[in-house]
Amino acid sequence: MMEEYARKGTPKQREFLYDLLIAEQRSRTDARRARLLRAAKLPALKTLDGYDFTAITFPADYGREQLTDLDFLEHAQDLILFGDVGTGKTHLATALAVAACRRGISARFFTTAGLVMQLRRAKAEGRLDKELASVAKNELLIIDEFGYLPIDDEGARLLFQVIADGYEKRSLVVTTNLEFKRWGMVFGDENMAAAVIDRLVHHGRLLQFRGQSYRVKNALMR
Template identity: 40%
Template sequence: MAAIFEEEAEKAAKSQMSYTAFLARLADEEVAAKTERSINAKVSKARFPAIKTLESFDFSFQPSLQPATIKELAELGFLERAENVVLVGPSGTGKTHIAIALGLRACIARKRVLFTTVHALLDQLVAATVDRSLGSRLEMLGRLDLVIADELGYMPVDAQRANLFFQFVSCRYEKGSIILTTNKAFDQWGQVFGDDVIASAILDRLLHHSHIIAINGPSYRLKDKLDRTAQAVGVTA
């Protein structure tokens, strides 16, 4: 507050601002500073692995993805309605980028967000089962406005973890949103969870109120690798 006061006082003196106008501007600056601190705290607690924005996403590289659809999601109406977003597509197509970008928009809107991989989430729930804190852990997850669960399908899920993932989805059903990224089509989820019945139960709750975004395109990571290789060859030449 002291730093803001000194800066605004200097500006007021130079512009011969009235005392009333000075106080009003000081209040606005303090509110803005508090808002910025709050947003920074939300972003920190979200535990994003990197900061990604929709502005930095190359929609032209993924023609199967409609920019208007993603921009509508960025308005965050799906959070207010406790709807889910499921991003389906091969590795490297930008699913995690979009998930983080939407999560960042939610943080800016002062929502409570958590980013985690599915593998890390299930490890935490297994540990909570062991120390008998599963109920409180699920309750905490249920209070968040948005949970981003990344990379379903990249690692096998045993019976215990399949049951725990079902409990996670159930605790948020019609209460809070999930953004899930996966490289597996829905008809392959029985293989992912090792059980068609529990896979069906998870899909039933997850997809009941959801937006399904299918990305069928080339890999950004492969594109970046090829671009760097081409640049290196050009420099060498």
């Protein structure tokens, strides 16, 4: 029917119809972006605008432009943001999730403790499979503050399941201040930690953060 209207309409009418369709498309795109941002459950709306990359050491074969282009999402690659507290790891992870949502890519942000708690609750209520499926729908997962709090055996197994299920299917961004050799303490099992690390490094890159905490540097209590 639209084609018929366009064919029979005057130039002005066709121009109006074109503008109307473009406006409708933009409205739907904006609405989808807004839905994705809400679903991502971000702690704050951080962006890459003005972000200071000076604290980051990139791998030799990977740089800022590739990161901000979100090329890692196209290949279901992973990122480990490792380094000192307060140097911008969570900000960057959040900003990457925002950038993904604005491109129409689904993302979900979790703290490690929050994810484990959510999975434990789902298991206790007999809906773990449904919860894992919900997490798996996202093309990008952020797991923040890995290693900041201890995880019990059941929590470690649930976290391992999320990471293993996403291998080569979706991208994972992990923020942590623990080097790989200490991940066994978090999982309580060196073999499980080794299996997680093996998956993450296969299609992943390590970004190292060094420097003084931004919060300490700008603290009122000095």
